[in-house]
Amino acid sequence: MASDIDWKVYTGSPLTEAPAAGSSAVNVNLLLLDIYDSTAGSYAANPVSVPSTGSAYSFERVIRAQWTGTYNEVTNVKLWKSSGTLSDAGISILADVTGTWAPEAQISGASTFATAAIPTTSGTALDATPAAGSAYPAAGYSKYGVMQLLVKAAVTTPGDIGSQLIRFQWDET
Amino acid sequence: MLDWLKWEVSFNDGTCLSQFNETDVEITFKKIQENINNINVFKLFGDGNSYSVNLSKGSISVNDTIISFFEDYENLDFRLIFFKRRLGAAYTQSVETDYFIGFQVKIQEKNIKKILRITKTHNYLVNET
Numbered sequence A: 001m002a003s004d005i006d007w008k009v010y011t012g013s014p015l016t017e018a019p020a021a022g023s024s025a026v027n028v029n030l031l032l033l034d035i036y037d038s039t040a041g042s043y044a045a046n047p048v049s050v051p052s053t054g055s056a057y058s059f060e061r062v063i064r065a066q067w068t069g070t071y072n073e074v075t076n077v078k079l080w081k082s083s084g085t086l087s088d089a090g091i092s093i094l095a096d097v098t099g100t101w102a103p104e105a106q107i108s109g110a111s112t113f114a115t116a117a118i119p120t121t122s123g124t125a126l127d128a129t130p131a132a133g134s135a136y137p138a139a140g141y142s143k144y145g146v147m148q149l150l151v152k153a154a155v156t157t158p159g160d161i162g163s164q165l166i167r168f169q170w171d172e173t
Numbered sequence B: 001m002l003d004w005l006k007w008e009v010s011f012n013d014g015t016c017l018s019q020f021n022e023t024d025v026e027i028t029f030k031k032i033q034e035n036i037n038n039i040n041v042f043k044l045f046g047d048g049n050s051y052s053v054n055l056s057k058g059s060i061s062v063n064d065t066i067i068s069f070f071e072d073y074e075n076l077d078f079r080l081i082f083f084k085r086r087l088g089a090a091y092t093q094s095v096e097t098d099y100f101i102g103f104q105v106k107i108q109e110k111n112i113k114k115i116l117r118i119t120k121t122h123n124y125l126v127n128e129t
Helices: none
Strands: A003-011 A016-018 A055-057 A061-069 A074-083 A091-098 A144-152 A165-172 B006-011 B016-018 B039-045 B050-054 B059-062 B065-068 B079-089 B096-107 B110-118 B123-128
Touching: A003 B079, A074 A091, B039 B079, B039 B096, B050 B096, B050 B110, B059 B096, B059 B110
Parallel strands: none
Antiparallel strands: A003 A016, A003 A061, A055 A144, A061 A144, A074 A165, A091 A144, A165 B079, B006 B016, B006 B039, B039 B050, B050 B059, B059 B065, B079 B096, B096 B110, B110 B123
């Protein structure tokens, strides 16, 4: 008995889920548009550039895991970044999780929600366990993960930061 | 993602339940939870080894090796611990699975857990007290 997992990206207001049911997102690229970068081609054309002063931000990227298949219970859901090098100390990925994501819209200014750097160890991981009552879902979701790329004016080595390994772990019966 | 071990359970009344019945239909773990207080032995198998927890004696076994934790277990209430830990990554569907089986028991108001972690390459005790 095992679950299947699909990744969903949420954009717009009200939130629109992509890709369609039964499909899984292939990336969670952080860029200057509030879109799901389905072809992985938009991030290069819409990068977060180094600002002359202050800080620049990507749009808040909202994701969620969806479990389908046959399973009994999902608990202890963890999210953290385990590897992947950022090119400069002035570049960071901010992240947090929430059971309900209902702002007017994702923003490309400083997020008021994802304000801390994404944890880099499983012991300090964000807890994305769905709320009580989701113990035996037919098709359950994790909490929303909200991420944002922060680029400070002090960055001296800009460029493609490359892939970051965002780990996702859960316990299942 | 595929599970690489299957479970089998025997209850105190002598009845047994397998993850897959005689017609290969899969039974949900919820069926075990419905009778969770009457489990005698819970076993995992499928990789050439057998891993089991005896909830009457508070012991864990790997093949023929029995690890006993208590000499006097008659009046202790051992409760099953079992889950699969899935490790993947955001935007990928590839997942690794480790299995955790064991028990918890309350002794003098202290909750003691004994857990065996089973990976594809090795297994080891995770002692939590």
